[in-house]
Amino acid sequence: MKIIILQKIKSNNVLAFFLSVFFLVVLVENCYAQPTGAGQNTIRVTGTVTSAIDGAILPGVSIVVEGTTTGTVTDMDGTYSIEVPENATLVFSYLGFAPQKIAVGGRNSINVLMVESAEALDELVVTALGIRREEKSLGYSVGKIASEELSKVVHENILTSMAGKVTGVTINSTGGTGSTVSMVIRGATSMSTDNQPLFVIDGVPMTSSVNNVGGFGSGNLVDYGNSISDIDPESIESISILKGPSAAALYGTRAGNGVVLITTKKANQRGGMKVEVVSNTVFDIPSKYLDVQNRFGFGARSYTDKTFANGVIPPYNVSEVAGAGPELNKGYWQVQPFAPLDANGAAIPTELIAYPDNYKNFINRSAITSTNSISISSVTDLVNYRLGISNMTNKGLVPNSDLNRNNLTLSATSEMRKGFTVSTDINYTQNWADNRPATQERGANPLQWAAWTPPNVDIRQLEAYKLGGNEVLTIGEGWENPYFLVYGIN
Structure with missing residues (x-):
């Protein structure tokens, strides 16, 4: 029988015989081969992976x-199942989080908390709907500001805190504390709009225009600032600025001027309750004052020694309070506003002297802004939360001007049951002031009338502005008393 088979194989193909033997050996070897982890018992490991x-x-x-x-x-649902040797080590990795190595140790259930990696987050940008993407994969430029940079010098408005920290971003303030702040990314692109970017706070879009001006009466227009200024700077974790026009693809045409993504602070550390107290005091001291001319007094024409030999110039005319009059500090005399009276009640001429520090004498020597905040945060198996309370008080450079703000922020997340998580973010702001001075040109703007006070009049003479009844001390008809504007109109 064997001879017959061999002869038949030989007569067909000797090579086919050897190939058949080879495949037979391989098949037998595979049948008796040990699976992964030869000689070891395998177990099935299951679990859930969540963010810490x-x-x-x-x-x-x-x-x-x-x-x-x-x-x-x-x-x-964040769950997994894998069959592994009982003494294996599992490696967990996820974009934006630090990788973890966990020994199985014969366990059948392993739940993992992934911790964010600061190094990995530096390369990530949170875009629309909270989606995280690598910065290099975006089709537009991104500027980023961390919370540490915002808190180096504390401002009452987060926009002024960003000034000079991101290239291509221009930030201008229209007035003092609490006034509107304009933010333009990569230059103005429209002549009919305010060119302001779209702000997105924890995924919620928010507009912030520069036209929040209101008031009462005639010519008493007050700048009440941007809505974005209501955000507590102490509650901000990071800011990302999407500069390119391609950013509009994420949020529509309203993002054509760019997008500012603001991420608020969350509880992110286990280990019990954490209490943080922050107190800041900032002084604003003028380094340079408005340069106004103080060479000539008010009047419609100039005078010389030859015009009036005795050096006494006729009393000023109310209709000539604008323009340039006689030169000051030249020994000229004139009956001026608030001139003393002789025994007969006649006004006495006084020397025309310049008061170059009128503007400096009117405003306060410094402004002070105090911010105090406290936050409480905790991460537990039941709930993660961060509660922050802050108070800001400001005394401005303009006399009798102030601004106060209280903020309450709450960020909480709770996993009610597996696969069902409830989150909330609350930001409550209360602003108030005893007096917000007008900031528009003409009308009741005290700084304008302080700058327009004639240089031969000491502005401090106007401080006692009450004359009784509805009468107010002024230098002439059509002129406003700046002290009345700051103390009499609130």
Whole structure:
């Protein structure tokens, strides 16, 4: 029988015989080969992967047995299941989080809390709907500001805190504390709009125009500032500025001037309750004052020694309070506003002297802004929360001007049951002031009338502005008393 088979094989193909033997050996070897982890018992490991910051489930987390290519990923519920040797080590990795190595140790259930990596986050940008993307994958330029940079010099408005920290961003303030702040990214692009970017706070879009001007009466227009100024700077974790016009693809045409993404602080550390207290005091001291002419007094024409030999110039005319009159500090005399009276009640001429520090004498020597805040945060298995309370008080450079603000912020997340998480972000702001001075040209703007006070009149003479009844001390008809504007109109 054997001879017959061999002869038949030989007569057909000797090479085919050897190939058949080879495949037979391989088949037998595979049948008796040990599976992965030869000589070891395998177990099935299951678990859930969540964020250590807010307890959110993390789909798509890569889980690999160390030293092998065996692995899996978490599903949409953040759960996974994998069969591994009982003494294996699992490696968990996810974009934006620090990788973790966990020894199985014979356990069948392993739940993992992923911790954000500061190094990885530097390369990430939170775009629309909270989606995180690598910065290099975006089609537009991104400028980023961390909370540490915002708190180096504390401002009452987060926009002024950003000044000079991002290239291509121009920030201008229209007035003092609490007034409107304009932010233009990469230059103005429209002649009919205010060119302000779209602000997105924790995924919620918010507009902030520069036209929040109101008031009462005639010519008493007050700048009440931007709505973005209501945000407590102490509650901000980071700011990302999307500069390119391509950013409009994420938020529509209203983002054509760019987008400012603001992320607020969340509880992100385990280990019990954390209490943080911050107190800041900032002084604003003028380094340079408005330069106004103080060479000539008020009047419609100039005078010389030859015009009036005795050096006494006729009393000023109310209709000539504008323009340039006689030169000051030249020994000329004139009956001026608030002139003393002789025994007969006649006004006495006084020397025309310049008061170059009128503007400086009117405003306060400094402004002071005090900010005090306290925050309480905790991360537990039941709930993660951060509660912040802050108070800001400001005494401005303009006399009798002030601004006060209280902020309450709450960020909380709770996993009610597996796969069901409830989150909330609350920002409550209360602003008030005893007096917000007018900031528009003409009308009741005290700084304008302080600058227009004739240089031969000491502005401090106007401080006692009450004359009784509805009468107010002024230098002439059509002129406003700046002290009345700051103390009499609130």
